Amino acid sequence: MPMLGIQDLHAEVAEKNILKGITLEVNPGEVHAIMGPNGSGKSTLAKVIAGDPNVTVSRGILRYEGRDLKDLDPEQRALAGIFLAFQYPTEIPGVNNASFLRMAYNAKRKAAGQGELDPLEFDEVLQERMKIVQAPREFLDRNVNHGFSGGEKKRNEILQMAVLQPKLALLDETDSGLDVDALRVVADGVNRLRSKENAVVLVTHYQRLLNYIVPDRVHILVDGRIVKSGGKELALTVEQKGYDWLSVHGRTA
Amino acid sequence: MMAQNADQLPMDYASLVRSRKPSGAGREFPAWLESRRQNARERLQTVGFPTRADESWKFSKVEPVLAQLFSPADSESMALPDMREASLLASEESVRGFFCGDRFAGADRPAAHLADRNEIMPLSEAILKKPGLLEKYLLSKAGVEDNGLSCANDFLFRDGILIHVGKGMKAALPLYTMLAGGGYGQERPAYHPRVLVVLEEGAEATWVLDQRSADDKAYFSNSAVEIFLEPSAHLDWIQIRRENAQAFNLTEIRSCMGAGSRLTLTDYVRGGAWSHLRFNGVLSGDTAACELRHLSILDGDTVATKYIFMEHAASHCLSRQLDKNILSGRSISEFNSIVHVAKQTAGSDSGQSNRNLLLSPEARAWSRPQLKIEADDVKATHGSATGPLTDTELFYLQSRGLDRSVARSLLTFGFAEEVLEKVSVDKIHQNLTQDAQSQLDKMLRMLV
Numbered sequence: 053m054p055m056l057g058i059q060d061l062h063a064e065v066a067e068k069n070i071l072k073g074i075t076l077e078v079n080p081g082e083v084h085a086i087m088g089p090n091g092s093g094k095s096t097l098a099k100v101i102a103g104d105p106n107v108t109v110s111r112g113i114l115r116y117e118g119r120d121l122k123d124l125d126p127e128q129r130a131l132a133g134i135f136l137a138f139q140y141p142t143e144i145p146g147v148n149n150a151s152f153l154r155m156a157y158n159a160k161r162k163a164a165g166q167g168e169l170d171p172l173e174f175d176e177v178l179q180e181r182m183k184i185v186q187a188p189r190e191f192l193d194r195n196v197n198h199g200f201s202g203g204e205k206k207r208n209e210i211l212q213m214a215v216l217q218p219k220l221a222l223l224d225e226t227d228s229g230l231d232v233d234a235l236r237v238v239a240d241g242v243n244r245l246r247s248k249e250n251a252v253v254l255v256t257h258y259q260r261l262l263n264y265i266v267p268d269r270v271h272i273l274v275d276g277r278i279v280k281s282g283g284k285e286l287a288l289t290v291e292q293k294g295y296d297w298l299s300v301h302g303r304t305a
Numbered sequence: 306m307m308a309q310n311a312d313q314l315p316m317d318y319a320s321l322v323r324s325r326k327p328s329g330a331g332r333e334f335p336a337w338l339e340s341r342r343q344n345a346r347e348r349l350q351t352v353g354f355p356t357r358a359d360e361s362w363k364f365s366k367v368e369p370v371l372a373q374l375f376s377p378a379d380s381e382s383m384a385l386p387d388m389r390e391a392s393l394l395a396s397e398e399s400v401r402g403f404f405c406g407d408r409f410a411g412a413d414r415p416a417a418h419l420a421d422r423n424e425i426m427p428l429s430e431a432i433l434k435k436p437g438l439l440e441k442y443l444l445s446k447a448g449v450e451d452n453g454l455s456c457a458n459d460f461l462f463r464d465g466i467l468i469h470v471g472k473g474m475k476a477a478l479p480l481y482t483m484l485a486g487g488g489y490g491q492e493r494p495a496y497h498p499r500v501l502v503v504l505e506e507g508a509e510a511t512w513v514l515d516q517r518s519a520d521d522k523a524y525f526s527n528s529a530v531e532i533f534l535e536p537s538a539h540l541d542w543i544q545i546r547r548e549n550a551q552a553f554n555l556t557e558i559r560s561c562m563g564a565g566s567r568l569t570l571t572d573y574v575r576g577g578a579w580s581h582l583r584f585n586g587v588l589s590g591d592t593a594a595c596e597l598r599h600l601s602i603l604d605g606d607t608v609a610t611k612y613i614f615m616e617h618a619a620s621h622c623l624s625r626q627l628d629k630n631i632l633s634g635r636s637i638s639e640f641n642s643i644v645h646v647a648k649q650t651a652g653s654d655s656g657q658s659n660r661n662l663l664l665s666p667e668a669r670a671w672s673r674p675q676l677k678i679e680a681d682d683v684k685a686t687h688g689s690a691t692g693p694l695t696d697t698e699l700f701y702l703q704s705r706g707l708d709r710s711v712a713r714s715l716l717t718f719g720f721a722e723e724v725l726e727k728v729s730v731d732k733i734h735q736n737l738t739q740d741a742q743s744q745l746d747k748m749l750r751m752l753v
C-alpha cells in the first residue's frame with residue numbers, strides 16, 4: 053500500500069476545474085518532485101492533499117495510509133502526519149511564533165496520547181530542531197510570519213516542519229525566494245529529516261534544489277494533468293527545453 | 306446650591322447644560338479661568354450641540370445622549386467609594402490619582418518617591434500651587450474645532466487632574482489615574498472630568514488612564530483631556546475604557562505636540578453603551594511624532610466611534626494610526642480619521658490603518674480614513690479591511706494540527722494582541738490580555 057494514493061483526481065477552485073485527472077503514488081522513503089508552468093495546478097494539488105477548504109474534490113481517489121482523505125479535516129490530516137509548507141505562508145499578527153509552535157507540537161502529542169510539554173520542556177525540543185534547520189533565534193520572539201521577508205517565511209515553514217516531523221511533507225516552492233546559503237541549509241534540513249518511513253513531495257521550478265534533495269521521481273504537471281513522469285534527469289530536460297514540447301505531446305499521449 | 310427645583314420638570318441634558326451658569330458650582334476660580342469658562346459658554350450658544358447630520362458624529366449616539374435626562378452631577382453630596390483596591394497598579398509601583406465622577410478622590414505614591422516630583426495633583430490644588438502653569442495651559446486651546454459637548458466640559462468641569470512632569474525629568478514610575486463613573490446614588494448623573502497633561506521640554510512619562518464604572522448605573526461621562534508636549538517630551542499613554550452597558554463615554558482629547566516630541570496612545574475599549582473618542586492632535590514642531598493604536602471589543606448593541614483629526618503643521622512629522630475592532634451582536638464601530646498636511650511643510654509621513662473583524666452578520670464597521678494634503682513632499686498610506694476570519698487563515702492553522710475552534714480563537718485573539726502587545730506596562734498588558742481573552746472566549750462560544 054502506498055503512503056499517498058491518488059487516482060484520477062479532479063478538483064475545483066471557485067467552481068473552476070483545476071485538477072483534471074491526477075494519478076500519483078508516493079511510497080514511504082521516496083522523494084517526488086512536481087514541476088510545471090505557472091497556474092498548472094501544483095499548489096492546488098498540494099492543498100487538496102492538506103485539506104484546503106477552498107479546493108473541492110469533484111471526482112477520484114485521494115488516500116493516505118489507506119484512509120480516504122476526503123473524510124478527514126485539515127487538522128486530522130496534520131495529526132496523521134501530513135505537513136504542507138505553503139508557497140505563500142499566512143501572516144498571523146499577535147500570535148507569538150514560539151507559542152504557536154508549542155501549541156502545534158502539543159496538539160500532535162495529545163493526538164498520539166502523550167502528555168503536553170510546558171514552555172520550558174518544549175524549549176529543549178525547540179533548540180534541537182532549530183539547530184537542524186539553522187533557524188535564527190529571533191524567529192521565536194516574532195509573531196507567526198508577520199513582517200517576515202519572503203525568504204524568512206520559507207525558513208519559518210521549514211522550522212515548523214522540523215518541529216512537527218511529518219511523515220508526508222509537501223514543500224510548495226520552498227526554494228523560491230531563498231538565497232544560495234539558505235537553500236543549502238533548508239535542503240540539508242530536509243535531508244536530515246528524511247527516513248525510510250517518511251516521504252517528501254517537492255514542488256519546484258528549479259532543478260537546482262534537486263541537486264541537493266535528489267528525487268526518486270519527477271512529474272510534470274500541465275493544465276491539471278501529469279503529462280510526463282520520469283527520473284531526476286527529467287528535471288534537467290525541462291530546465292533546458294521548457295514545457296512547450298510536453299504540453300503538445302502530453303495531452304495527446 | 307442645586308440648580309434644579311423639586312417642582313421643576315426634569316430636563317434633558319442639552320437643555321440643562323444650556324441653562325447652566327459657569328459659576329453655578331459655587332467654587333471660586335481665578336479670574337482668567339472664569340473668563341475662559343464664560344467664553345466657552347458663549348461659544349456653546351453659537352456652535353450649538355452636534356447632531357448626526359454633522360459628518361463627524363454620523364454614527365454616534367449623540368442625539369439620544371443629548372435627549373436623555375442626564376443632569377450634571379451633584380458632586381458635593383456624593384459618597385465616595387474607596388477605589389484603591391480596584392487599582393490596576395499598586396501604590397508601590399506607581400504614582401496614583403483617583404477621580405470618582407466629578408470629584409477628586411485621593412492620590413498616593415510610594416514613600417520613597419521624591420516629594421518634589423509631585424506628578425499628579427487635583428486641578429483644584431494646582432490652581433493654588435501652580436497658578437502660572439495652569440494659566441498658561443488650561444483651556445488655552447479651547448475653541449479649536451469646537452462642539453457643544455466640549456464647550457460643556459469647558460464651563461462645567463469642577464475639578465480634574467493635573468499631570469505635570471518638569472523639564473528634563475523622567476517619571477520613574479508609571480503615572481496611574483482612574484476615572485470612575487457610576488450612578489453613586491444619583492439618578493442619571495453627567496460628569497465633566499478634566500485632565501491636563503503637561504510634559505515640559507525633554508520630559509518623559511508613561512501614563513495609564515483607567516476609565517471604568519464604579520457601579521452598574523446609567524451615567525454620562527463627558528471628559529476632556531488636554532495634552533501639551535513641549536519640545537522633545539515623550540508621553541506613552543495607555544487608555545482603558547471598560548464601562549457598564551448603560552454608560553456613555555465621550556473622551557475629547559486635544560494634543561499639542563512640539564518639536565521632536567512623541568505621543569503614543571494605546572486605547573482599549575470593552576463594553577459601554579456608547580464610547581466616543583475625539584482626538585484632535587497638532588504636530589506643531591518639526592519631527593514631532595504621534596502614534597495612535599486602538600482596540601475595541603464590542604458585543605450587544607455597543608457602539609464605539611472614533612473621530613480623529615491629525616494636523617501635520619510642521620515639517621518631517623510622523624503620524625501612525627492603527628484602529629482595530631472586533632464586533633459581535635449588533636455592535637457598531639466607526640473609524641473616521643482625517644490627516645491634514647498643512648502647506649509649507651516638508652517630509653510628512655502618515656499612515657492610517659483600520660481593520661475590523663466581524664463575528665456576526667449584524668455587526669457594522671464604518672471606515673473613513675481621509676487625507677487632506679496641501680503640501681507636495683508627502684508620504685501617506687491608508688487602508689482598511691472589514692470582514693470575518695477567512696478560510697485561508699483558518700486553514701493555515703488547521704494544517705498545523707489545531708482544530709477549527711482553536712484556530713478561530715487564536716486568530717481572533719491575535720487580532721487583538723497586535724494592539725495589546727504595544728502596551729508597555731507589563732502588569733497592564735497582562736490585565737488587558739486576560740480581559741480581552743475572556744471576553745473573546747465568551748463571544749466566540751456564543752457563535753458555536
Ligand SMILES: Nc1ncnc2c1ncn2[C@@H]1O[C@H](COP(=O)(O)OP(=O)(O)OP(=O)(O)O)[C@@H](O)[C@H]1O
Nearest residue numbers: 065066068070089090091092093094095096097139
Ligand atoms: N481562488 C481562486 N479563484 C479562481 N482561480 C483560482 C483560485 N485559486 C487558484 N486559481 C487558479 O487555479 C489555477 C492553478 O493555480 P495553482 O496555484 O495551483 O498553480 P501553480 O501551478 O501552483 O502555479 P505557480 O507556479 O504560479 O505557483 C490557476 O489558474 C489559478 O489562477
Ligand SMILES: [Mg+2]
Nearest residue numbers: 094095096139
Ligand atoms: Mg503554486
